Amino acid sequence: MSGTVIELIRTKGDETETVGRAVYEHPLLIRLCHWLNAISLFVLAGSGLQIFRAFPSFGAKIPQKDLLQWPKAFAIGGWLGGALQWHLTFMWIYIATGLTYLGYQFFSGNYKQVLFTHRDIPGVWPMVRHYFFFGSKPEQHEAYNPLQKHAYTTVIVLGVLSVLTGLAIWKPVQFSWLAWLLGSFHLARLWHFLIMWAMIAFVLGHLIMVLLHGWNNFVSMLTGWKKDPEY
Amino acid sequence: MEPDDTKPAAVPLSNAKAGAEPDFAANRATEEKERPLVAQRKIIIPKVTERRFAQTTRRELFKVAPVVLLGTFAIPRVQESLLKSGLSFSDWVSARLFRRGHLAPTFADSQLTPFDKFPINDYDVDDPGVIFENWTLNVSGAVQKPGEYRLAQVQALPRVRHNTRHVCVEGWDVIGRFGGAKLSDFLTMIGADTSARFITVGCADDYYESLDMATALHPQTLLCYEMYDRPLSREHGAPLRLNIPTKIGYKQAKYLTDLKVTNVLDRVGYWEDQGYSSFYGL
Numbered sequence: 001m002s003g004t005v006i007e008l009i010r011t012k013g014d015e016t017e018t019v020g021r022a023v024y025e026h027p028l029l030i031r032l033c034h035w036l037n038a039i040s041l042f043v044l045a046g047s048g049l050q051i052f053r054a055f056p057s058f059g060a061k062i063p064q065k066d067l068l069q070w071p072k073a074f075a076i077g078g079w080l081g082g083a084l085q086w087h088l089t090f091m092w093i094y095i096a097t098g099l100t101y102l103g104y105q106f107f108s109g110n111y112k113q114v115l116f117t118h119r120d121i122p123g124v125w126p127m128v129r130h131y132f133f134f135g136s137k138p139e140q141h142e143a144y145n146p147l148q149k150h151a152y153t154t155v156i157v158l159g160v161l162s163v164l165t166g167l168a169i170w171k172p173v174q175f176s177w178l179a180w181l182l183g184s185f186h187l188a189r190l191w192h193f194l195i196m197w198a199m200i201a202f203v204l205g206h207l208i209m210v211l212l213h214g215w216n217n218f219v220s221m222l223t224g225w226k227k228d229p230e231y
Numbered sequence: 232m233e234p235d236d237t238k239p240a241a242v243p244l245s246n247a248k249a250g251a252e253p254d255f256a257a258n259r260a261t262e263e264k265e266r267p268l269v270a271q272r273k274i275i276i277p278k279v280t281e282r283r284f285a286q287t288t289r290r291e292l293f294k295v296a297p298v299v300l301l302g303t304f305a306i307p308r309v310q311e312s313l314l315k316s317g318l319s320f321s322d323w324v325s326a327r328l329f330r331r332g333h334l335a336p337t338f339a340d341s342q343l344t345p346f347d348k349f350p351i352n353d354y355d356v357d358d359p360g361v362i363f364e365n366w367t368l369n370v371s372g373a374v375q376k377p378g379e380y381r382l383a384q385v386q387a388l389p390r391v392r393h394n395t396r397h398v399c400v401e402g403w404d405v406i407g408r409f410g411g412a413k414l415s416d417f418l419t420m421i422g423a424d425t426s427a428r429f430i431t432v433g434c435a436d437d438y439y440e441s442l443d444m445a446t447a448l449h450p451q452t453l454l455c456y457e458m459y460d461r462p463l464s465r466e467h468g469a470p471l472r473l474n475i476p477t478k479i480g481y482k483q484a485k486y487l488t489d490l491k492v493t494n495v496l497d498r499v500g501y502w503e504d505q506g507y508s509s510f511y512g513l
Contacts, residue, residue, distance in 0.1 A: 007278045021276075022284060028294050029260040035298040043304075055402035062348040065402075080316075080401065082507040088508070089317025093301075154263075171388045172398065173335040173477050173513040185404055186398060222295055 002027055002110055002143075003179045008227075023229045025143050025220050027110065033101040034221055037159075040094040040204070042085055043194055046076030050083035091166065098159055104144045113143050120146035133222040140231040149210075151185035158195055283289040297471070322510040325445065329512050334335050335451055335476035338394040344405035346459045352399065352480065354501055359436035361487050366470055372431075372491035375422025382430040385454050388412035388420065393451065395476035397483075398513055400502075409474040410457030415448045423492045430497065432473065433489035440484040442475070442498040446512065451476045454487075479511040 004024040009016045026034070049070050056066045077083025093202035105111035129135025131147065138145070144152065168179040169186035182188040210218050218225035245411025279287075303309050351357055367379035392410040418425060430442045444451060455474035456463050463469040475483050481502045504508045 002275050005276055006284070007276045008281055008284055009278045010281055016278075017280060018278075022279075028291070031295050035295060036301070037296070039301050051402065055399070057403075060344075060348060061350045061399075061403040061405060081502070084400070084508065085506060087316040087317050088321040092317065092320065121410050171325075171328060171513060172396070174330065176336050185398065189402060219288075223486065225284070225291065225292040226259065 002113060020228050022225045022227045024224055025113075025226045025229075026224045027104070027108070028224065029100065029104045030110065031221055031224060033097045033104070036093055037101070038119040039046060040090040040097065041199065043076060043090040044094055045200060046074070046085040046088035047090070048192075048196055050075035050077040051087060052193065054080040058186075058193070082092045091163075094192060095163055096204075098163065102156075114152045114156075116146070116149040120149050124150070142231060143229075151202060151205065155199060158199050158202070162192065162199065165189075165195060168192075251397070266502070276375075277411075298397035299473075311481055315432070318506075318508060321506055325508070325510045325512045326387035326445075329443075329477070331445055331449060335395050335513070338396070338406045340394065342457075343394055343408055344404050349397075349401070349405050349407055350399070353436065353466075353485075354438055357434045359434075360467070361435045361470065361486055363470055366488075368471060369433075369488070370421050371487045372493045373427045375378060376490050377421070380421070382456065384420070385412050385417060385471065386456060387472075388416045390457075391451075391453060392457070393476070395451065395474075397476075397480055399480040400507065400511070408459045409453060409455050410460065411453035411471075413450060413476060414452045414454050415450070417454055418447065427492045428494050429492075429496055431491045431493060432484050432487050433491075434484050435486035435488050438484055438486075438501050439498065440473070440482055441503075441509075442473075442478075442482065442492070443496075443497055444509065446475060446477055449475075449477055477513055479508070479513060481507065482511060 002024055006022050006024075007018055008020045008022055010019045035177055048229065050072070053072065053075060054206045055061070055064075056068060056070065057064055058067060059065050072078075075083065077086045105114065123138060126135060126138040127145050127147045130137050164178060165182060165188050167175050168182050169192055172179040172185040172188070179185045179188055182191055216229075272368045304313055357504070363382075365380055369378075370380055371377050389412065390410055391410065391413055394406060396404055397407050398404045414430070419432075425444060425448060428444055430444065430447045432440050432442075434440075442452075453474040455468075455472050456470060457466055458464070463472060468487075471487045472485040473483045473487070482500070498504050499509045500507075
């Protein structure tokens, strides 16, 4: 169960000394989903940008006004057909891990660790002050601080939206109601694109925070156990 | 076989099961036995030796290891077949999602993309130089009445006109007005075996395509000879093209010359055979 705490001891002869603590933060299924999702998100963004290169615009085809020329070196698939193969393959891994993650979080109750609720609101401002270097670090009693919960909750919502907008682009006839809800096929494509950038922004922030918070934090997503937690 | 309780108590967790969660409960039990006289019960935190912890974390790390199997996508040889499987799976799902009676959205005349803004896309030439007077559609395969069909015979069938969205695999879309005969009516006229799996078409510019029977029978699938209420222009595929609002653009072949009803595909389509989706239903 996530939240399990242990005390680490070292024995020398008859003596035992306590050398630290560790907490079990991430159940196996969450860890598997995290890494599968990280890889598929990377592939989906890369191949998505290659697909975008085929028509780098959100306006009319005639006359075509390009929004940006994304360099081929930062895309996956090499050509439109290749990129579509990557996209249409990894979207299934992405959807499968997403559904597994949501199902597990819901049924295990583990979502309480991540979900941002109204109870987290009072803690937002002190944390913002801390992050922007004009406040001391608020005391933490759980795995994630309010801003972390907010980021994780937001990105999960974005993940769901990325699938829904993608579905509207892939199947604008079978899911015509979805395309209609999103404004049209045409707009769904724009939302899909913007959601990708929002998720890339999250990933960059996420990586910076992982670097700042050190090795133990990173390792916990591999082994489940975080050594010497801050709470 | 020694029973568990003969094992030395000093080694906690020796019988921990390899479940999803490491089980330190055994340790907790030991703790409680050792301190039965403590009056104030506190939350007892299990004590684990560093060595034991290292073993546990290593085991947990190995459980995540299967993720590296995705690395097979980086092996060029395997990559191609893996991606092909992914695409096939997507096509399989697409075919399941297709509903015979579900119509593609239609639009008001005011929403039409102006005719001169409707893109002309070819794989080769805008105008393969069809000589209209000599043009016929060659019909073959699983049909009762094979042979050459004139345009007038297609135009004699009930005409359907609709404003539908044309979606290109590149990502752009336009709303166009198309007119023609239902392919299903034509298939009835030629006595096609509609239990066959596919329709294939050949074109004056050597483009070729194929269509699953369910889509061929869809009420919005047209043998199109009109755009914007005027005879099809040469660049848009005169004299006859496919208009399939439930399919991606490249399926909607232009300058048709041949139509065959068949159960076997020796080739799928010009773009499909280069790696694009075979079904690509919208």
